[in-house]
Amino acid sequence: MEEIKKFIPTEKITLFRSCLVSAEYPGVEASTKYVFDKLGVEYVIDRNQSCCTGLGHYYDIFDELSTTALAARNFSYAIKNNHKQYVPMCATCYAILKTSAKNLNEKEDVREKINKAFRENGLEEFQYTKGDIDPTNDITHVVDVLYYLKDKIPEHKQRDISGLNIATHHGCHYCKVHYDDTLCGYRNPEVIDKICEVMDSPALKWYDQKPRHCGGGFRQRYANRDLSLDATVDKFLSLHREKIDVLLVMCPNCQVQFDRYQYVLEEKTGDKHYYAVLNIAQLVALYMGADSYKVLGIQTHTVNLEPLLDKLAIEYNPKGDTLHVTEE
């Protein structure tokens, strides 16, 4: 195991909820909880927590001050609950929270402006004191925790998932924004790959464009659809060349781009090749024996997972999926 230069928690965790996980792939949250429970990780989910603003922030709607103020508000709850180890499931939440903590710690004028706004509006309880949250050691991604506990994962093995051709796609906002805090490299990111290795299902060592982004690009997906998809095509074709079975992600935004748009991309490029798009927590849950519908939530995926389960000879009850309907 390579040297880990940041603190990785296994208790006193606030599992920070993500808007995209909640509304698009809730199975990622269920899988994370499932895996954490198996591994004995102690965490809470707090319905006082607001969304990190990330999408809005990168649509340029939220200004830095507003995002930071909301982070200060969230931090105060976690501290009060004695669960100040933030563990988000989304790469954007991870980076936004770290940036906010840095702003609050390092920029006195920002901290003072926010505290003043709190004081003058009866929100004294949210005031932030320098150093309340350590951006490196108090904010870690779910994959950091899984990596830290990876040697315990095989103890919970229920299913054989070996023999898959897996490509990993690491979220840019996990790898590249605060790259000093990234585990296992960011120019050739390998943190998910290392988790795959312990499950006897190693990922491709390298493929063309491996460290590149998904193409979502926040506003681009919506306001600049063609540009966004053109960018996705680069990686999409590279994945097709590698004939992968699974694209493994760690961020719901990337999952949307490769899963929700898979058929659009096939049409755009005329290049067809089936692959499933899974979050690493979903794959670990699958390995640990979790139910495909009730935990992984594969019914929420645009691309059916059933062909993959067939390949692995994993049984499922197709009635678990009421969302996919055969279109007339």
Added chain:
Amino acid sequence: MSQKNRIGVFLCHCGGNISDYVNLEEIEEKLSENEEICSIKHHENLCSLEGRNIIKDQILRENLDRVVISACSKITHGATFEKYIKPLNPYLYEMPNVREQCSWVTNDTGKATKKALSLINSAIESVKYNEPLKKIPTTVKDSVLVIGAGISGITTANSLAKQGMKVTLIEKRPAVGGAMIQVGKVFTPDKMSEDCAACLLNPVIDEMVHNENITLLTNTVLERSTRNSGNFDVILRKKPEYVNPEKCTSCGNCTHACPTFAPDEWNEGLNSRKAIYKPFPQAVPSTYTLDDEACIKCGACINVCPTNAIHLDAIDEIISLTVGSVVIATGHQRFDTSKRPEYGHSFYEDVVSQMQLARLMGVNGPTDGHLQVPSTGKVPRRVVMIQCVGSRDQMPDAHKYCSKVCCMVALKNANLIHSHYPDTEVIICYTDIRTPGVYEKYYKYVQDNGIQLIRGRPGEITREDDHMLVRIEDTITHTKQEIPTDLVVLSAALESSEGTIDAAKTLGVPLTEDKFVKEKHPKMQPVSTDIEGIFVCGTAQGPKDITDSIIQANTAATKISELVNGGLEVEPFIATINVKKCVLCGTCIDNCRYQALTMNKHSVRVGPIACTGCGDCIITCPEEAISIQGQSDEKLEASIAGLLKDKPDDEQIIIAFLDDIGNVSANNMGINRVACPSSIRIINVPFINRVKYRHIKYALTHGADGVFLGEYPDTPKHNDIRENVKVMKKHLEEDGINPERLLIHSVFIPYFRGLANQFKEFDEELQVLSK
């Protein structure tokens, strides 16, 4: 001082430079009240021959045992007066600097006179503690250990050996020659051509092999080194000699018989070699060698060896030596390109390093000098070179520095390709081409030959069908490009080698932030290290080309020759240890950054060449057993007492302890006639940490209004000194003294106006404080 001294005071007018501003009559009158002063004389110019006669005459006539010469700075005329006080011992005088630090910086005669008197009184009190000392003659053993047998190490060894010194040259690898023997071709400026590196190097190697003063040990590393009064006791470890060099006839039967392969380092891993092998055909020594990590000990080689030269159960040899000097010539290695996965060196066989390219083109390389694309075996249609891989990059895993030689290496290899394969296109992608001096001509010559240069730093390389693709923006034409190519060559940064870092650690020599061996002074002493007797040359000290390495190697040899042949005499101001107080705890030894102290059976010994008299050991010694010869605590205290003697209540006095840099800066203040508050009284100390809390407390409780510490910050002790000042301020508070009365500030030689301002501000602050 129980018995009374017989002190003589001489007051120099300096042709009016002093006497126009300082009332010397008044001073003479005041001094004559002191009964220890047996003689007071003035003169227009004491530094003149007439001055000499006056001084000498008074010493003999009045039987003086100490002398104070009130004149200019010691830097100007210290050496002069040292001679003039003969027959007295040259260390029995003091020179209050009444010119630069008084008459030239004080406009008011009354104030200048008061200040001059206080400076002279300080010297009078201080000189009482001077002891007769002698310069220390030293000898250095004429044997040298040179670590690393590349071009730098061999050059140094040859030079030293020719000057009659005994050299042990050790090399970690099985053959000598380092990087130069591997590169194949080197560039020769005057001919605009690429010459055979081995042909240039071989005579140098031959010379080394045939010089009887040189013992070459390959497969050998430095394991331990201890300083022993000026010498170094070193322990070397030589890998087991599986193949007996006396018996081996280099027939090669063993290699044919060996079933095991390992990557061939000589060819940068482009092909494989056997576990028992000769590194390359022209290797020196020519004996076969065995890679015990790859060897499976099957014994096949033993069976075929006609001279019975192979012993698989051979063991390491430990060699112990005592040498007078050590040269670190451990060279460089190249940046690990797997840290830039986007360039695909680990994933694509058609991406190679410049050194691999050199091997591909070397006549003794894996393809016998034929340039081939590794994946196809064909001559490349196009080669793209990428510069600055791992250099000029501030990412934590890379190097901020420019590695200096890569532009020339790329141009050289590009031109070589062009001259052998005119149909092959060569493109160099660069950020800046750095070819200073005559190299610029070669750069233009290569451009004229049709080598293309694209200004831009490529972002990634991928594989497409049967070729590679380089993505780059041509930043001159502002075009985003994808360049298909058969071969990609990475110009990886030169970086400090593992061997360099290991050697530095073993020898206790500090490294720079870039992990190269740190020179004593990067500009003025480029081959010396902080440890007297240890020298550095070649790329162990930083990226450089062959010519610069050779220059530095010869310089190192010269410096060692100075030590050995110079009949060195060093100043006696070094640490001395009171054996009655010393408990042999060793704390001073651990704390001495110059490795000047060694444990010697029942005492701690001070190496006179290594010791700089910095005084760090004084502070660390728990028994207060250490002092600096001729610079006792008592002497320093007496200087302070002298400055404060007869101080009237309404006069403000600031005692300014300045290190040597600060003292020169204060002299510059005088030379440039920059006014300085008359309250400032300077005491020059060799290093700021020489001033103890007792001195500061003494000053502040005996009449000084403030204490100023002037420290040159660019030393390894800077942080310690600043911390120590914080501690002292706390002590002052505990002792009921306002800590604001102590101030530390950085000093620099050209920054004398700044220093004058600091003095002025502190003077004003203290005036406010005292109200």
Added chain:
Amino acid sequence: MTKLNRREMAEKTEKDLAHKVLDDIKAPKDLGLLRCVQCGLCTSVCPASRHSEYDAREIIKRVLDNDETIIEDEVIWNCFYCYTCHSVCPVGNSVCHVNQILREMAIQKDVGKKQIESFMSFADSYLEEGLGVIPQEYQGQLKIDYGKHWENLQENLQEVREDLGLDSMYLLPEAKETVDKTLEAIGFKKRVQEIKDVRNRK
């Protein structure tokens, strides 16, 4: 006749664009903007540069040239905020951050507000629920791209979450209240209104 740009020696009365960027709240403390040597590494790793007129290096060039017209230039809206340039820049610069700052400068003017007003339903939802959602304006295209399955998911989300054993995704009522108060206090609501006003002016 060609007009040459003169670099006048007169004392600068106003801060140039590069320093405005460096002083912005969004600029990381050690942003290497002034260390840029225009090596073009950013452009050659940048997806927006690859697929559009955008050129990462050129953005920095124009900022360093004090070319304020860049704030009004459409091209800044092409950055994906993928931070690839930020993670490889040899001098510690970050085109991604500089772009965010330029867009914010544009938003201070109408030209930037127009670029983002179509995303304002995100702000509305956030003010109401403390949660982010996909902007209303783009739902139509998404329904086409994602298909019927996705519509089914949106309609049955509550049920799907229950099947997965998940709690409600919405914030507690009192939490929503303090989110709202926070956004009022920090001036976000004012910002939202100003952006919407541009829409109404159209």
